[in-house]
Amino acid sequence: MTQTYRTHLLICAGTGCVASGSMRVKEALEQEIRRRGLESEVQVTATGCNGFCAAGPLLVAYPDGIFYQRLTPADVPFLVEEYLIKGRVVKKHLFEPKKGAEAIPKLADIGFFKNQLLVALRNRGLIDPEKIDEYIARDGYLGAAKALTEMTPAQIVEEIKASGLRGRGGAGFPTGLKWQFAAAAEGSPKYILCNGDEGDPGAFMDRSILEADPHAVLEGMIIGAKAIGAHHGYIYVRAEYPLAIERLNIAVAQAKEYGLLGEDILGSGFDMEIELYHGAGAFVCGEETALMRSIEGRRGMPRPRPPFPAHKGLWDKPSVLNNVETYANVPQIIHRGAKWFYSIGTERSAGTKVFALTGQVRNIGLIEVPMGTPLRKIVFDVGGGIPGNKKLKAVQVGGPSGGCIPDALADTPVDFESIPATGAIMGSGGMVVMDSSTCMVDIAKFFLEFTAEESCGKCTPCREGTLQMLEILDRICNGRGRDEDTASLERLAVVIGQSSLCGLGQTAPNPVLTTLRYFRHEYEEHIRLGLCRAKACKALLKFTVSPELCKRCGLCFKACPSEAIRWEKKEVAEILLDKCTRCMSCYRACPFDAID
Amino acid sequence: MRSVDTVLKEHPNAGRDSLIPILQEVQETEGYLSPEAIAEIGRRLNLPASKIYGVATFYNMFRFQPKGKYHVMVCRGTACHVKGSRKSLDMVIRVLKIEPGQTTRDRLFSLEVVACMGACGLAPVVNINGQFYAKITPMKLQRIIEECRAKERIHESA
Ligand SMILES: Cc1cc2nc3c(=O)[nH]c(=O)nc-3n(C[C@H](O)[C@H](O)[C@H](O)COP(=O)(O)O)c2cc1C
Ligand code: FES
Numbered sequence: 001m002t003q004t005y006r007t008h009l010l011i012c013a014g015t016g017c018v019a020s021g022s023m024r025v026k027e028a029l030e031q032e033i034r035r036r037g038l039e040s041e042v043q044v045t046a047t048g049c050n051g052f053c054a055a056g057p058l059l060v061a062y063p064d065g066i067f068y069q070r071l072t073p074a075d076v077p078f079l080v081e082e083y084l085i086k087g088r089v090v091k092k093h094l095f096e097p098k099k100g101a102e103a104i105p106k107l108a109d110i111g112f113f114k115n116q117l118l119v120a121l122r123n124r125g126l127i128d129p130e131k132i133d134e135y136i137a138r139d140g141y142l143g144a145a146k147a148l149t150e151m152t153p154a155q156i157v158e159e160i161k162a163s164g165l166r167g168r169g170g171a172g173f174p175t176g177l178k179w180q181f182a183a184a185a186e187g188s189p190k191y192i193l194c195n196g197d198e199g200d201p202g203a204f205m206d207r208s209i210l211e212a213d214p215h216a217v218l219e220g221m222i223i224g225a226k227a228i229g230a231h232h233g234y235i236y237v238r239a240e241y242p243l244a245i246e247r248l249n250i251a252v253a254q255a256k257e258y259g260l261l262g263e264d265i266l267g268s269g270f271d272m273e274i275e276l277y278h279g280a281g282a283f284v285c286g287e288e289t290a291l292m293r294s295i296e297g298r299r300g301m302p303r304p305r306p307p308f309p310a311h312k313g314l315w316d317k318p319s320v321l322n323n324v325e326t327y328a329n330v331p332q333i334i335h336r337g338a339k340w341f342y343s344i345g346t347e348r349s350a351g352t353k354v355f356a357l358t359g360q361v362r363n364i365g366l367i368e369v370p371m372g373t374p375l376r377k378i379v380f381d382v383g384g385g386i387p388g389n390k391k392l393k394a395v396q397v398g399g400p401s402g403g404c405i406p407d408a409l410a411d412t413p414v415d416f417e418s419i420p421a422t423g424a425i426m427g428s429g430g431m432v433v434m435d436s437s438t439c440m441v442d443i444a445k446f447f448l449e450f451t452a453e454e455s456c457g458k459c460t461p462c463r464e465g466t467l468q469m470l471e472i473l474d475r476i477c478n479g480r481g482r483d484e485d486t487a488s489l490e491r492l493a494v495v496i497g498q499s500s501l502c503g504l505g506q507t508a509p510n511p512v513l514t515t516l517r518y519f520r521h522e523y524e525e526h527i528r529l530g531l532c533r534a535k536a537c538k539a540l541l542k543f544t545v546s547p548e549l550c551k552r553c554g555l556c557f558k559a560c561p562s563e564a565i566r567w568e569k570k571e572v573a574e575i576l577l578d579k580c581t582r583c584m585s586c587y588r589a590c591p592f593d594a595i596d
Numbered sequence: 597m598r599s600v601d602t603v604l605k606e607h608p609n610a611g612r613d614s615l616i617p618i619l620q621e622v623q624e625t626e627g628y629l630s631p632e633a634i635a636e637i638g639r640r641l642n643l644p645a646s647k648i649y650g651v652a653t654f655y656n657m658f659r660f661q662p663k664g665k666y667h668v669m670v671c672r673g674t675a676c677h678v679k680g681s682r683k684s685l686d687m688v689i690r691v692l693k694i695e696p697g698q699t700t701r702d703r704l705f706s707l708e709v710v711a712c713m714g715a716c717g718l719a720p721v722v723n724i725n726g727q728f729y730a731k732i733t734p735m736k737l738q739r740i741i742e743e744c745r746a747k748e749r750i751h752e753s754a
Contacts, residue, residue: 053717202674
């Protein structure tokens with residue numbers, strides 16, 4: 001018999017919380033609980049990412065649903081005494097929407113959680129991802145059981161088509177249709193692949209799904225395999241995601257042990273193996289043809305399509321590649337029905353989307369909202385707004401292939417039609433909030449540096465074109481911009497977008513194009529006035545000390561790591577521009593705003 | 597080349613499709629891909645070293661210099677960039693006098709630039725030997741590096 005506990009403490013063991021010390025908190029809790037003799041009443045469980053990364057280390061206590069944040073091992077004895085023994089909620093660790101505002105004890109009442117709808121992430125923070133039983137207890141593998149024992153491949157394809165599910169990896173291609181093509185394709189064996197390469201440098205959705213709920217992805221792949229007639233699956237995960245790899249390995253082993261992978265799954269006569277492949281880190285390997293070449297042991301370079309992978313994919317056999325989040329949606333579509341899924345989101349973009357919400361926003365973390373939710377609602381209701389009462393400037397969606405959507409368009413709903421209409425793309429789910437401290441020219445340069453570096457070099461427009469654009473941007477950020485530069489950028493962008501071989505080059509100009517479209521004045525200020533208002537373009541900064549405001553305290557002198565400040569007691573500080581590295585340490589250290 | 601031997605033993609009948617996993621495992625055990633290791637892998641897989649370098653240099657994860665005692669990973673993901681990670685990176689490059697992918701001559705520090713570590717809530721983030729440092733500034737980072745150096749000096753004199 002399994003033991004029943006009076007209280008369950010769920011400690012977040014996602015990357016963010018582990019980084020801020022959640023495992024030490026867990027140890028301290030277990031120790032204190034043993035010391036108090038509560039081990040038969042209280043259970044401590046480590047879960048996958050809870051989503052609210054900024055407030056970590058996190059703990060959620062059930063059945064009360066109390067949300068505790070920012071815990072340290074030193075807080076543990078008091079917490080155990082007050083909460084577990086005396087039954088009083090510990091105010092100090094509750095969430096406050098704003099400084100000084102009334103604290104909110106229950107997770108379900110906090111704006112960050114209240115405004116989300118969890119489908120792909122439905123198990124996050126609720127189960128131990130290393131225990132298959134916990135997944136099964138939450139209706140896990142019911143979808144696979146139904147697909148394998150009650151449905152024909154054609155019925156599965158129809159169900160997925162009817163659900164309106166579109167690929168979450170970026171392009172939004174209808175998943176049912178993709179499966180239909182592969183099912184109809186001639187050739188064997190067929191392969192089913194999962195894209196866990198997650199190349200967007202500001203995003204961690206897929207990693208969190210793999211870490212928090214690996215079985216959902218396996219189950220989705222089993223259903224897909226039956227639909228297309230594949231018996232072999234590959235999961236391509238970045239080698240940089242060791243925790244995700246470990247959890248996937250455990251999940252595959254447990255699924256095998258339970259007869260959910262291997263031969264004759266659930267007595268249905270269907271066989272299926274899943275293998276892990278560790279990606280070695282190249283953005284372009286997220287592209288489907290490049291990913292397949294990489295599994296074959298070659299340089300991961302894309303090739304022209306057609307032929308499409310549905311006909312000629314891995315080792316030239318019919319293959320289907322879907323994103324991690326796409327697969328995580330599949331089991332519930334089969335289990336709860338296409339109608340249910342289609343009722344969420346918008347008419348042409350059904351379901352939900354997971355985003356990694358980061359940047360200048362209060363509640364940094366992983367979120368899932370229905371398709372069609374306006375950006376503004378995400379930033380302010382889920383994200384809690386911009387810290388320091390600064391103004392929203394833009395939201396960057398879609399990573400290096402995406403674009404910056406300005407505040408004026410922040411009411412745009414997130415779906416596969418509206419976002420591209422702004423010039424950005426949905427992408428896989430990176431969402432970076434920017435305020436007045438972000439320079440738009442610099443951010444365009446940042447993304448272009450990334451794509452130029454990651455360009456595989458096979459086609460000329462992408463390899464040479466991105467470098468040309470980068471050279472121009474570099475010039476602008478260094479105060480050597482020319483009047484014709486914006487026009488040249490636009491011309492290059494169009495050519496690269498139209499003539500590149502794969503999605504990397506075709507979308508690489510998007511960050512430049514959108515910033516030029518919505519923030520052209522910033523480019524012009526850089527070019528004509530040598531001015532970067534956001535203080536991001538270092539070469540344009542010349543720090544000086546205002547003698548009127550300087551209180552002669554010497555804090556800037558102590559803060560400077562480069563010995564670029566001359567200061568004597570009771571004297572006004574002086575910045576030596578030839579030694580100054582423009583690291584802004586003094587600017588931040590001055591309490592009197594005397595440095596500018 | 598004992599470790600290359602052990603890795604290759606685990607891949608009997610290794611073909612081209614085992615190349616990347618083999619490189620990953622060799623790097624895992626040796627910390628980097630030495631010219632000797634590459635030559636040995638080439639002999640076993642019957643591939644010219646140039647082909648192997650062609651594959652290995654294509655991917656970001658492979659390094660060709662040994663790791664330092666302190667392996668400094670600076671996140672250059674978007675969230676960290678927006679919060680000023682470039683300035684911290686510039687600082688490390690200047691202080692350690694090495695570029696990303698390189699190791700200091702005393703083998704104390706090596707530097708690596710990575711994209712999003714999934715800890716954006718703590719941005720900008722630096723990771724040294726597996727430990728995360730949150731909300732890094734050039735100053736803070738310089739202090740951390742000084743502390744590492746100081747620790748070594750104590751070791752030496754002890
Ligand atoms: C340069 C480039 C990078 C990509 N990176 C990813 C990625 O990291 N993850 C992903 O799932 N899809 C990525 N894609 C999209 C894939 O090519 C493919 O469309 C997707 O994995 C299909 O799955 P879906 O239909 O479920 O979205 C990338 C595409 C391009 C052109
Ligand atoms: S961008 Fe640095 S941790 Fe995500």
